[in-house]
Amino acid sequence: MATPERPLLEFQRAKAVLLKLLVAFALLFGAVQGFRLLLLPALQTLFTADAALTSVIRRCGILLCALFAYWIYVRGFERPVRELRPAPRAITAGALAERCRSRCACSCCSRWVPMWRLPIAAGRVDWRVLRR
Numbered sequence: 001m002a003t004p005e006r007p008l009l010e011f012q013r014a015k016a017v018l019l020k021l022l023v024a025f026a027l028l029f030g031a032v033q034g035f036r037l038l039l040l041p042a043l044q045t046l047f048t049a050d051a052a053l054t055s056v057i058r059r060c061g062i063l064l065c066a067l068f069a070y071w072i073y074v075r076g077f078e079r080p081v082r083e084l085r086p087a088p089r090a091i092t093a094g095a096l097a098e099r100c101r102s103r104c105a106c107s108c109c110s111r112w113v114p115m116w117r118l119p120i121a122a123g124r125v126d127w128r129v130l131r132r
Contacts, residue, residue, distance in 0.1 A: 024073050031069035035061045 036058070043049070043057055 020077060023077060027069040027073050028066060031065040032062055035065040 040058055040061060044054055
């Protein structure tokens with residue numbers, strides 16, 4: 001049922017979303033431009049960088065500044081940051097799964113082995129068990 005307050009609530013919600021988007025854009029734009037205009041020239045003079053090194057520094061710096069701006073935005077305005085935390089267990093599991101897939105007995109690797117079923121003893125995978 002439509003009430004007279006509903007359009008006002010929709011407008012307030014849209015205003016809040018647009019304000020969050022504006023803050024996110026300002027943080028991202030400010031961080032990247034701050035790096036390009038302030039920090040990059042300082043790093044160029046500090047390392048006396050040629051064009052190739054400057055390109056690497058610029059690309060890595062812009063990526064790091066964008067990640068930092070995202071981290072600040074999410075930490076300050078939305079929710080706790082979980083996707084930027086390092087996950088050593090997941091990285092190790094992914095590396096073991098790739099190694100298992102590359103060492104599989106069949107050539108098409110149609111048999112997928114879940115990580116919790118890998119027969120690991122003393123830090124090594126027993127590949128003979130997986131070939132059965």
